[in-house]
Amino acid sequence: MKTILYIVQKEFKQIFRNKGMLPIIFVLPLLQLVILSNAATFEVKHIKFGYIDKDRTSTSRALVEKFNASTYFDVLTNFPSEALASSAMLKGEVDVVLEIPHYFERDLQKEKYNTLGVTINAIDGAAAGVENVYVTQIVQRFNQNLKVELLQVSDQQIQPITIETIPLFWYNETLNYKTFMVPGILVLLVTMITLFLSGMNIVREKEIGTLEQINVTPIKKSQFIIGKLFPFWVIGMGLLTVGLILAKLIFHVPMLGSLPLMYLYTSIYILVILGIGLFISNFTETQQQAMFIAWFFTVIFILMSGLFTPIESMPKWAQLFTEFNPIKYFVEVMRMVMLKGSGFMDILPQLLKTLTYAVIMNGLAVWRYRKTT
Amino acid sequence: MSISVTHISKSYKKVKALQDISFEVKPGELFGLIGPDGAGKTTLFRILTTLLIANEGSATVAGFDVVADYKKIRSSVGYMPGKFSLYQDLTVEENLNFFATIFGTTIEENYDLIKDIFVQIEPFKNRRAGKLSGGMKQKLALCCALIHKPKVLFLDEPTTGVDPVSRKEFWDMLKRLQQKDITILVSTPYMDEAALCDRIALIQHGKILEIDTPQSIVKHYPKQIYNVRANNMYQLITSLNDYEHHHSVYPFGEYVHYTDNRTDFNPKDLIQYLESNNLSEVEIAKTVATIEDTFMELAK
The missing domain is CATH 3.40.1710.10 (abc type-2 transporter like domain)
Incomplete structure (x- = not known):
């Protein structure tokens, strides 16, 4: 336990000493949230x-x-x-x-x-x-x-009988696109930052050679991995918090559901992303490779998440594919809880699927991780 | 035996990095692996530190098998890789604390072991490791490798890229560590450092050429070596290489180390020959063989 704490502490020190990385982690995503939420609209004017x-x-x-x-x-x-x-x-x-x-x-x-x-x-x-x-x-x-x-x-x-339809848009009466885009974009930011950081982190130790030194110590695989990934879990949760505050203050997005439920789901969701990140770093030798693979998966996950194009309009095989897309579940849950006020039982299916995903991804990644070269 | 290697072979695809290596290192010994770059030194280190598994053969370190008991080896050896591999963005003290913690110990517990070395870097303990000079980095790396009081210390080319004064200091430190019952296996491409080891193994192309004390290895040199000097170094070497009776010609500082393949060699013949090749100020004197001469002879 003491070892894990020490690694976590060391990891945080390194993150905060990396002057180039800090704005990338905290400032850029929030800028993105503000810009994208205002820009990504489906309304066509002029x-x-x-x-x-x-x-x-x-x-x-x-x-x-x-x-x-x-x-x-x-x-x-x-x-x-x-x-x-x-x-x-x-x-x-x-x-x-x-x-x-x-x-x-x-x-x-x-x-x-x-x-x-x-x-x-x-x-x-x-x-x-x-x-x-x-x-x-x-x-x-x-x-x-x-x-x-x-x-x-x-x-x-x-006179012919005419039937008139009067639509009512539930959970978003004025069809305000920001109301449903902000939770979605927040999901993207949390996902991208945690995936990229965790994917590159262990590879970085490979690159600078410190992993070789670490591997010759009696440290346990699990201690090392938990110690390395926990900081990114914290950063992910931190990003969610800041994002939610901005959503409330700037965009006045309604938050009907319970915040603890949102945090509970996110805490499990980030585990999936960290598992994927660790998995990527097992198979790559340089940060550049890790970056490209992480990018490849994020693009697919984002475009098939139902954020920009509805999943209902995708062909059957693609809809099946989205079942394996963690971002899809996160977008669904965020929108359900924030806009609809869904409770624990309502998001239970998504929660269970995400949990299974987390267990499988992390299991695979830890199993593949080797302390030898 | 502290380290025992029996018939170890390792190949990477077509490249045979190690071929049938066997040797033993006694407890408390300072053992040197001497060989040029690419000889297989690092591969051997990685096998002994359980990072790599050999294709054939077996090895034990501190009495533990490198494959079956790898976990026990990891807590009882110190390893300093050839490439500086500490956290550049952590300070000297943080690095040391980090390694102490993951070995489940503290700096205070084994302070007496690293004291001699640590006092030299203590003035910089709040400086980031990346900002240290080459010699300081090596001292810090050595401290980190020693922090858990290892029984066996592996040093892979610890002095490569370090200035001569720091190199000298580093070897003095190794000598002191040896007195604290730590077995040290060190590799180096520098022949002059070989003389400081208790025993050395000359290694090339993944094969061990000879294992002995530095003194005996030099004594085994079969021929008389002559220091030859003249006004033009380049022409001297080419002329000597053209000389029909030459056995070996190697530049060695301001001299050329020359051996002849005749038993009744008379230096005057050679002076005559060299002067006929337009060389002047020719000097020839007997000298004793060094480890470098032995290595070159064996590697021939």
Whole structure:
């Protein structure tokens, strides 16, 4: 026990003496949290909107006016022809082009039916999807107003039944993206920092040759490993704390669930990450190698964590793969506890899976660790 | 026996690092492994300190088998690797404390053992190890290797890259440690340090050439060596190498060590020959063999 304490103490001394490392551990992640949380939004604003009005009636102008009134669209120009509109899109001057056909107003009144052409620049698929939703919403609302105007007394009997949906966004009523991005980004930071630091730490001792000296001492494998990894567990928990404070103070993210539960889960989660880090350092000889392998896994874990793209939209095999992604569980738990106020029983499945993961990863890593070369 | 090595062989893929090595070191002995870089010295150290497992053969250190009882060896030997391997970002005192702790002891407990060495680095005890001079680093490393009062001390090229004064001091310290019943196995590429050991093993290409006391090894040298000097060193060496009766020609400081393959060698013949090769101020005198001469002869 005394030995472990001494190694922990030594490790902390080394971390705090490394002037280059301190800001990397504490300042950069928090900067990232502040910048990313403000930048990583799914809302698309200032969409460059162009239209081709072939009808030139009060109805068509009213439709264009709807887009003009929306805060999401910047109405640019009225293109005289389709060719001009498509060349403008090619140059990137417009993102969305609305085409109002000839006799739009007349056909609407006569046949109660018409079609609009919408062209969306889909170079950025995610943005295009969002833009499509906005356009549809505006056209639908326009449609409803129009119905009232066009309705005549004689039409009353044949008025079609319309079903309107009124969505309610539970746990995040205003669909504030920061509310769900901040917990996710916090997860990334805790993961990245603890994985990189633990992965490189033992390799560093290999690199500078101190491991050879340590290996010729009677120190036990477990003492050495615990002593080396415990400081990073503490740093991970510290990062979580600072991150939560920032989330509350800067982003006003609701924290409905219990904090102790969040800490309990995180304390187990960090064990998984430390296990992976140790595993990596078993198979690498230099810090550079360890860095690249750690980076490789983080990128896969992050992109498949459900943070940026929903897991539900992934193909079956990928969804299966995410079962082995610790970040996925952490993101889920953080969002559940913070936004929904989930209790212990609700996150029990994630907790058990993470615990199993931690036991397996650390078991493998310790088993692979050799005190000989 | 403190260290006993029997028929140890080790190869890395195609490279045979050690081939059938056997020797014994008595308790309290200062034993030197003398050989050039790449001779296999470090490999042998790593096997004896349980970091590496030999392909063939067996070895014991302080009575424990290097494979079966590796744990016992680790708590009873001190090892100082060739490369400085203490924590550069910890201070002298912290390094010493760290090693004392992981050996389950304290600085105070074995202070008398390291006192002679520690007093020399004590003025710098709050300085980080990375900021010490080469000689100081070696002294600190030696302190760390001694802190748990080991029975056997392994020093892998402890004086490589250290200035002559510090080297001399370092060997004086080893001599003193020897009197405290510590068996020392030291490797060095410097032939002059070999003479300071009780016994030495000359090693090259993973094979032991000879094991004996430095005095006997020198006595075994089969020929009479002559110091030869002339006004032009380079021309002297080429001329001697062209001389039909030469046996060996090695530059040695300001002289050339020359041996002849005739039994009735007369230095006057050689002077005549050299002067006919446009060399002047030729001097020839008898000299005694050194360990370096022996090594070169054996390695031939």
